[in-house]
Amino acid sequence: MAEEKKKAVSGGGNKLMLIVIALLVILIAAVGGLGTYMFLHQPAGAEAQAAPEKKRPDGPPVFEKMEPFVVNLAGGDALLQVELQAQLYDAEAKQPLVQYMPKIRSGLILLLSSKSAEELSTADGKVRLKAQVKKIMNEAIGQPGPEPVETVLFTSFIIQQQ
Structure with missing residues (x-):
């Protein structure tokens, strides 16, 4: 038990x-x-x-005009002449854009010269190019917070066949 x-x-x-x-x-x-x-x-x-979060300023948009670009397009049979303006988030974004302009221009020349005339002849090609240009500009500036470049506007876009 x-x-x-x-x-x-x-x-x-x-x-x-x-x-x-x-x-x-x-x-x-x-x-x-x-x-x-x-x-x-x-x-x-x-x-x-x-x-x-930084508040969007009131008032008209801020634009920064860039010097024209003239590049040989990929394939070597055409030239591209393009003028563009960057629409900026605010007036404070202008200074970094100007400071990084050599880096931005270098990146844009490499981008533009890698495109073909056929690619840029369509509206879709131009829209994609605008997005790529904006990305290069914002990455070159590398500023925290809202992107300094809101959009890119083409003010002249000429493809000349050789």
Whole structure:
């Protein structure tokens, strides 16, 4: 009889131990999940609090005219002469644009000279080119916050076959 009591007590202890271990595993998983959630979502909130979004200025848009570009197009059978203006986020964006102009012009010359006359003859080709020009300008400036160049406008676009 004494042996049966020992088995009953030790068997109950094993069940209790398994329940405690299971609860500990669930508790650790819950704490780990909560910690991961807080860690991954914390920086977005901190950035939003640290740097309030810059308000768009009222008034007319700000434009910066660039010197004309004349490049040989890919294939060597055509020339492209293009004049463009950058519409800027605000007047403060003009200074960095002017400061980075050599880097911007170099990037744009490489881009323009890589295009073919056929590619640029369509409206779709010109729209894609505008997006690529804008990207090069904003990457060259590399300013945090809103992109300094909002859009690019072609004021002259001439493809001359040779």
